[in-house]
Amino acid sequence: MKNMSNRPYDVIIMGAGLAGLCQARHLMLKIPNIRIAMIDPRPENRTEKDLKLGESTVEVATLFFGKDLGLYEYLIENHPPKYGLNFHWPKRNERTKTIDDYFHIWANRQPDLASTQLNRPKFERDLLKMNREMGADFYNGRVVDIDLTPNDQLHTVKVKLPNESIELQGKHLVDAAGRRFLIGKKTNNISFDSKDLYGVNTGSAWVRVQNVDRTIFHSGYDPTGASCSHYYATNHWFGKGHWLWMIPTDIETMELSIGVIHHHDYISSESLNSKEKFYEFLKANHNILYQLVTSAENIDFHYWPRLAHTSKTLYSPDNWYVIGDSACIFDAFYSLGSTMIVSAIDSITEIIRAKLAGEVNAAEKCQAYNQFNLTLINSINLFMHNHSRHLGDASIMSWRIYFENMIWFGILIPIFVGKWHLDLEFIPQFVQTFQTTLRSLVYEIHDQFDQLVDQKKNIGLMDCYRSDQLIWDYHTPKRYTHALENAQYEPKQTSVFTSMKKTFFYLTIWYLKLQWKSGGLSQVCHHRSLGTMAKLLTTSIYIGLGDIIYSLTWNHGSESQSIAEMRQAFQEYQYGDTLQPWIVEGVDTKSLEVEAEKVPLQV
Template sequence: MTRQTRVRIADLPAAKRAQLLEALKAKPAAETTGPNHYDVVIMGGGVAGLTLALHLRKVRPQLRLLVVERLEHPVPETTHKVGESTVEIAAHYLRDVLGLGEHLEQRQIRKFGLRMFFSNHDNTDITQRVELGSSVFPPHATYQLDRGRLENELGRLCVEQDVELVTGSRVQQIDLAAEGTQHRLRVSVGDEEREVSAGWVVDATGRNHLLQRKLGLQKEVGHAANAAWFRVGHPIDVSTWTDDADWQGRVEGRRELSTNHLMGPGYWVWLIRLASGSISIGIVADAKRHSFDEFNTLERALVWLAEHEPQCHAELRQHLDKVQDFRVMKDYSYSCDQVFDGNGRWCLTGESGIFLDPLYSPGLDLIAIGNSLVVDLVGRSLDGEDVTAAAAIHDSLFRRIAEIWLAIYENQYSLMGNATVMSSKVIWDTAFYWGVFGLLFFQDRFRRVATSPTVANDLARLTGVSNRVQAFFREWAGIEDRELEPRFVDLYSPLNFMVKLHGGMADELTDAQFAERFAANTRLFEQLAGQLISTVIETHGGRYEDDHVVAQIQAWQRDPLIGELVAAYRRDRRRNPTSEGWMVLGAGSATNHVSTIEEVTYA
């Protein structure tokens, strides 16, 4: 109802006003009863739609929920969908918010963190590559997922909890309603059709983009990359690629349980062990460096691997008879102009709205964050609140978070062949994820950011710092021409700030304590950025004979934000010393570790 309409109703005589209000009440009542009306219709029953249904059911047990899914259930366990690795936000959402801990521990694989092996010349000996990863399991568990197995479990739970899950069905037509009336959908199930009404409609159809296309919300991004992947019914294990005892002994866990990455100029290859006994292998490459046509069929992908990752190819060649599928995704990254509308009572979740990149596995994280905001809006709306403003705030926040995340990938694939720069970048990216996004999600603060001006201001400050540091990595790569000798870079236990940020996500914090912690993390990231920049400038400051290096250092020294970050580092480094080992700058560089965790404090 518009403001003008409300004003006209208020001007009516009391008797007429009462009569009209009774008529208005009667119409929605007729529309919101009966077997074909639902409080929420979720279009799409993949992981985004099914987790949202379970989340809504948990928070609002009386809701009438319909999930319309194109595929029949059960879906294939292994050769179903890509997206087989979780990090902390998604793991917390599945395990602790939705209660899937038993399934994850017994039917999936606990992940040994991410692990990267950077290219070294011909890539024929894994021991001659710089390895970045953890030597121990961090305390907050993450998982490798057979997606089909997970979605079958989610579907079973939905049915068990009286969510109406209609598989083998399609949404043929959507009529989004005006304010105060019900949305109409025409759904086909086999040869039959039915019409349903809904208070809220959520698009979880993934790349079908039903609402995004209908409403013209598509938004291109500046990140152009392609991917191909396949599953093999044999557990290929990077640890069997060498008998070197020293290499084998430098980590406590099994490397095959990590999300393993083979990194090279403009590309990375994933190897993800699955509980079904298969392994998922994927090629992801910058479109400017590696043409999609080079790896868009299985035969071409094998030739590409033989050229760029010959040791991986040699292992794979022994098991070609066990290849189970082959899929591709061209120009996979995109965004959206809007994902939540409180007045229109519609939302997008998962890949129906935004998809960024598979590196660091953000897809399920964005589902977790987005679903939590959807649940908040639907619940408040059904309580009678006008959520128009709240939806606008949630929408702006979600898309801002996605933009921060996108900057991690956009124009950054060129760095993947530079082990020196990428080692520091991966540690920075992981720390930022734990200390900002992870802390916000574990503490259930995304839906409340706008209610805390100090947190909102700190997030704005962190956005600027993050974007400047991502640009700094590119600038640094432009002058960093030394190769790292083979070594192991531990991204967790020797680094005091990493241990603190990881463990701190799940601390029990009051509102005041959370605001203090978020402010402390903001100062910490300013300090870490200043530490990185100061160290790089000091390392390259003596290269007076190289005009390009001199010009770059002078540009950094003139940059006001860089000046602020360096000043923050100099101000706080004695009060709050941070480990130096996250900056691996080649032979002769100082990489002294601050070994005691207690030296990092939250002021």
């Protein structure tokens, strides 16, 4: 075996998929001259059949890809746009042939923060090329063994290349190799037990097709309903014990991904584990999707009998890290996998940067970021709790979607916009809020939803995009600061507490409406309901105190450093009312014009 350890790498990344490639690019952008090795058994020129779960991003991930990785133009030029999330439930389960056979929650406008769909093979091909051009080394081989060492000793990775075997050594080791669980198996760090997953026990089947007839889904004509595309969104379709996604992944080839997440307590693996079975399932339960896939050319079919897993540790003091599917996955609902990935990338980069720089609080950052991200993935996992009971009930699930979107837009997005997830003082507050308020609230609401489903009670359809559902024109994407208008993207430049305090206030109003719809005045006045509302309002007031402290102690102008410097420089500006000369003395411009006329015009 050839030893390549004469010059150890700063970071070795096992896996060159979305997570590993984005991690490598971020490290190189943030840490000049860092030495990075990437290892993956797939060739650089990934085929179109190198497809996998996760072709859709949401606001946090797209903001990171565009802003922090510098990929805005690349995404616009190479990947389909995404106009929010749409949700569909059959009016009658036996009739699902057209879009009119469903109740809907449509994204009715373009969102404030963009999101995008991804053609994963193309994205990974292109990003690998970019990373190599930036200086990363790529080894097209398979990791056969790793030797993890304590503290700051070098890790060793054994790699089988096509024609030889080699050993690499690195100061930091990132497992982005997906479901191979290279570090997870080595350290007994991975768990598939549903008890550690809030009972989530899911499988997934999906197909890719191309040259689809999208008019089967929608004609595209909706002059009074929306100001954005219905097709170029992530469309969610619901039924008992399952939900399906419909994602356009390529504009030129009209490629479409359609897949199902099914809960094993309602739908068995044996009933969905082949393309033929999956198509029959669509034909019987979502006929409009069956028409879509059969109108097109099939690319491939995949089935995973077991989807959900989690990790005990994400970032070790021994300088190893797990990210992406190697760390966790629970459900593709809301496309939150990319959010967990970008949170991890930010955290891992800052830990490695601090350790390579010898900063005294590097170990503290590792511990804090591990705690934050464990809490984040735990909260995302919790939001999939009892999913199977609620998915098919349009009334109950619409209330659940509304509630979860309140948390997403009011708490999580502001955290990531302001980089609060990297702030050592804020992290314990976030963890405490989740553990003392949010977790118990989610459990209580899910229990109440269970009862309402059992009663087959219709409490109305809550539309998360409209501003006529709660008081004072509230809607879930409502913003409370001017962070986006003023491009306040520097860390802590805008107050996360403003959004959080108002979100908890509106959670109180939402909860009050839920109790009223569920059981009237007696339900509102029940001691448990009053206690929960008091707890939510108390949390809002407590966070409001944090907002006051922030406004008094944090030096936060509305402008970023670059804007401040430009405004300072502009004070010296004076308009120069002259043009610079462009005609050179002594040159016969007439002869130049004649010569120019001789050049044939290309049409």
